[in-house]
Amino acid sequence: MVDDDNNDGGGLGYHSKYRFYSGDVEVTPWKPLSLRFQYGQIRNDTRIPIIVPTNFTTTDSVYAEKGMSYEVGLGLNLDVVQLSAMGSKFENQGSFAFKIDRARVRAEVPVVPTFSLVGEWNYDKYYEAIYTYGDYKAHRYGPTSAGTRTDIARLPFPRPRIPRGLFLSGGGAGGRASAKIAG
Secondary structure, eight states: OEEEEEEOGGGOOEEEEEEEEEEEEEEEEETTEEEEEEEEEEEEEEEEEEEOTTTOOEEEEEEEEEEEEEEEEEEEEOSSOEEEEEEEEEEEEETTOEEEEEEEEEEEEEEETTEEEEEEEEEEEEEESSOGGGOEEEEEEEEEEESOHHHHHTOSSOOOOOOTTEEEEEETTTTEEEEEEOO
16 A cells, blocks of 8 residues: 655645555465464655744654564464464664564363353563663463353353452553452
8 A cells, every 4th residue: 555645735845655565374284273474564754844943944854664564373273272373573663763572372262152261361562762761561461251241141150240340450561460349
């Protein structure tokens, strides 16, 4: 996709060009196994004249970015469990250079045809080349479920009674868990 914008109306002299290219390949070498590969490239260049406030001269404000993304994933779909894992990297060079690394692991066990128990772990690492105060690492993990409310009512085991207004949360960088009762 290419988007080329110009706005010379009213003497603005604004010019922007955005280009995005991406390709995905998914291969199934064996019935329950799937492999996925992705590559993407983004380029964004923007230019607009500005007035320098210290001496009232004009100059161009230029914002240029070049980003590349890579992703690799695999899935294993067996009758009793579905496993998936992926890793990705996005690197941006230019006016605001940064990198993002991601990893995901997920296991899903079907209980009934429309309801599953899920366990997953997600890792994100974001770091900037110039301004390091925005850097972070995050680990998110825990159990969850996938299905609809009516499916939960038909589960073959008793449901736990959780008082109304009780919120449970866990995970995070320190691995702490907490419970909070809403007023």
